[in-house]
Amino acid sequence: MKQIVTGGQMKLLDSYTIEKMGIPSLVLMERAALSVCQALREEEFPLEKVLVLCGTGNNGADGVAVARMLHAAGVSVDICILGKKDHYTEEMRKQVDIAENYHISFVKNAVPVEYTTIVDAVFGVGLSREVGGVYRDTIEALNRSDAKVMAVDIPSGISADTGKVLGCAVKADVTVTFAYEKAGLLFYPGASYARKIKTADIGIYMPPQNDFELSIQSCEDKDLFRIPVRKPDGNKGTFGKIFLAAGSRDISGAAYLSACAALRTGAGMIKVHTRQENRQALTTMLPEAMYSFYDDEEIEKEQILEGLAWADVIGVGPGMGTGQQAEDILYTILAEGRKPLLIDADGLNLLAGRMEVLAQYPAPVIVTPHLGEFSRISGVSVEEWKEAPLYLTKRFAHKYHLTVVCKDSRTVISDGSEEIFINTSGNSGMATAGSGDVLSGILMGLLAQGLSAIDAASLGVYFHGAAGDMAAAQKGEYSMIAGDIITQTAEILKKRGAVL
Numbered sequence: 001m002k003q004i005v006t007g008g009q010m011k012l013l014d015s016y017t018i019e020k021m022g023i024p025s026l027v028l029m030e031r032a033a034l035s036v037c038q039a040l041r042e043e044e045f046p047l048e049k050v051l052v053l054c055g056t057g058n059n060g061a062d063g064v065a066v067a068r069m070l071h072a073a074g075v076s077v078d079i080c081i082l083g084k085k086d087h088y089t090e091e092m093r094k095q096v097d098i099a100e101n102y103h104i105s106f107v108k109n110a111v112p113v114e115y116t117t118i119v120d121a122v123f124g125v126g127l128s129r130e131v132g133g134v135y136r137d138t139i140e141a142l143n144r145s146d147a148k149v150m151a152v153d154i155p156s157g158i159s160a161d162t163g164k165v166l167g168c169a170v171k172a173d174v175t176v177t178f179a180y181e182k183a184g185l186l187f188y189p190g191a192s193y194a195r196k197i198k199t200a201d202i203g204i205y206m207p208p209q210n211d212f213e214l215s216i217q218s219c220e221d222k223d224l225f226r227i228p229v230r231k232p233d234g235n236k237g238t239f240g241k242i243f244l245a246a247g248s249r250d251i252s253g254a255a256y257l258s259a260c261a262a263l264r265t266g267a268g269m270i271k272v273h274t275r276q277e278n279r280q281a282l283t284t285m286l287p288e289a290m291y292s293f294y295d296d297e298e299i300e301k302e303q304i305l306e307g308l309a310w311a312d313v314i315g316v317g318p319g320m321g322t323g324q325q326a327e328d329i330l331y332t333i334l335a336e337g338r339k340p341l342l343i344d345a346d347g348l349n350l351l352a353g354r355m356e357v358l359a360q361y362p363a364p365v366i367v368t369p370h371l372g373e374f375s376r377i378s379g380v381s382v383e384e385w386k387e388a389p390l391y392l393t394k395r396f397a398h399k400y401h402l403t404v405v406c407k408d409s410r411t412v413i414s415d416g417s418e419e420i421f422i423n424t425s426g427n428s429g430m431a432t433a434g435s436g437d438v439l440s441g442i443l444m445g446l447l448a449q450g451l452s453a454i455d456a457a458s459l460g461v462y463f464h465g466a467a468g469d470m471a472a473a474q475k476g477e478y479s480m481i482a483g484d485i486i487t488q489t490a491e492i493l494k495k496r497g498a499v500l
């Protein structure tokens with residue numbers, strides 16, 4: 001698990017390290033600048049003629065220190081400072097004094113096309129408003145040049161909290177970020193502007209008892225080893241029984257993908273409750289599942305009650321439609337279910353405006369809305385969510401006591417506690433019909449094997465994206481389809497089994 005921070009949190013950690021731990025600010029800055037110089041070499045930047053573009057804050061001060069180190073190494077380097085002298089921070093003043101002692105060249109109006117490498121040290125985590133005026137003109141000229149661009153801490157113009165472009169932003173080839181990745185480097189479009197991210201240890205101290213309202217985490221490959229070990233003497237019951245209400249008169253694919261993904265993730269048994277019209281297709285495509293069917297007359301409440309009593313995990317929604325029968329099934333489950341419940345897709349659409357009905361549910365509930373569905377059930381527009389994705393996801397999860405999986409290119413997962421997750425696996429090939437159904441199956445499969453709601457959700461989303469990345473490596477982002485993601489889950493789980 002990787003710790004991620006917001007801009008504000010990073011500033012708190014900087015000050016704590018300086019004021020409480022006693023490490024001088026200039027020492028941190030020297031390590032920051034050294035790490036940038038090292039990355040310039042490692043990434044084979046063309047150092048024939050280097051421009052370091054600086055702002056007046058400490059990001060600019062980092063830049064001036066980088067210029068000094070390059071100059072000392074014999075590189076031809078110019079410094080260009082945007083902004084007025086009277087706005088310099090104390091560190092910036094010191095760095096400029098030192099650079100002047102070294103007789104480094106300062107230029108007033110840099111012409112970016114004249115350089116082979118540009119180091120962007122205009123704004124870091126201190127960016128506080130839209131970028132305009134000379135800053136905007138310079139950043140746009142930088143983006144038009146052919147120079148290779150290294151961003152210091154974060155590409156200037158990107159919000160460290162949301163990844164949004166504030167007016168305009170530097171398009172970097174490599175970003176060296178200090179101590180922890182900033183949330184804005186993970187969310188799009190910030191992730192595209194940062195391109196390759198390298199995280200440098202510069203000696204920042206994280207107090208064990210911090211006052212953060214949010215502790216932001218991101219799963220990594222090694223977290224996949226938290227998927228429960230298979231008991232060698234286990235039987236079908238050991239690995240969990242799932243009751244899934246899914247599919248409708250015209251849709252069988254969603255039920256298939258979800259149920260198949262649950263079984264392929266390792267669940268012991270699944271029973272699908274669906275419309276009569278799906279009998280032939282589903283029993284042919286997935287004979288490993290059990291089924292109960294309903295027709296025009298009634299939803300077969302007895303069978304639902306039986307399924308709920310039998311199951312360890314309940315799922316509702318994929319491809320179910322929003323008609324009266326779907327609503328009756330959902331409300332039967334909400335009234336009679338006693339086990340962990342996952343609600344997806346149409347199950348969520350049916351809940352719009354009535355979320356308080358979930359308050360009485362006696363076991364953990366996971367909801368997996370994409371942003372459109374999230375907007376319907378929360379009343380928060382997609383634009384509003386993009387302004388504060390972490391805060392708004394947490395607030396919603398907390399209000400309704402849910403584990404919320406807000407699906408997007410960077411999915412956010414929260415159970416309302418201070419720990420919140422941003423997922424970084426996956427790719428645009430997963431924007432294909434049915435990949436959300438596969439996710440719901442994976443999450444049910446993990447719940448069935450005993451993971452808690454928040455572990456199943458955070459780990460399952462990462463697992464789904466990792467399988468999607470393997471599918472993209474095989475089939476390409478254009479051609480991969482949802483079923484390919486299921487195929488690749490097997491490859492990941494095979495490796496997990498082999499290591500033990």
Ligand SMILES: NC(=O)C1=CN([C@@H]2O[C@H](COP(=O)(O)OP(=O)(O)OC[C@H]3O[C@@H](n4cnc5c(N)ncnc54)[C@H](OP(=O)(O)O)[C@@H]3O)[C@@H](O)[C@H]2O)[C@@H](O)CC1
Pocket residue numbers: 014015018025026028029032055056057058059060062087089122123124125126127128129130131132135152153154178
């Ligand atoms: N010792 C430390 O703390 C360490 C810090 N480190 C480094 O410092 C960085 C943070 O430094 P920071 O806090 O000084 O903020 P920074 O990102 O330079 O920007 C603030 C400046 O920009 C200005 N400004 C903002 N928005 C603007 C806009 N739209 N348009 C125009 N101007 C705008 C703002 O101006 P003002 O608002 O005051 O008018 C102010 O002058 C961090 O990312 C890391 O690189 C590391 O070396 C480790 C040790």
Ligand SMILES: Nc1ncnc2c1ncn2[C@@H]1O[C@H](COP(=O)(O)OP(=O)(O)O)[C@@H](O)[C@H]1O
Pocket residue numbers: 370407408409410411425426427428429430431432433434435436437438439464465
């Ligand atoms: N560009 C992307 N990068 C990473 N993951 C993506 C991207 N686009 C979609 N996904 C993932 O694919 C899934 C799509 O789910 P959803 O929108 O419910 O699709 P469907 O309704 O077709 O099943 C989500 O898990 C989402 O996070």
Ligand SMILES: [K+]
Pocket residue numbers: 059120121122123124151152153154155156
């Ligand atoms: K920067």
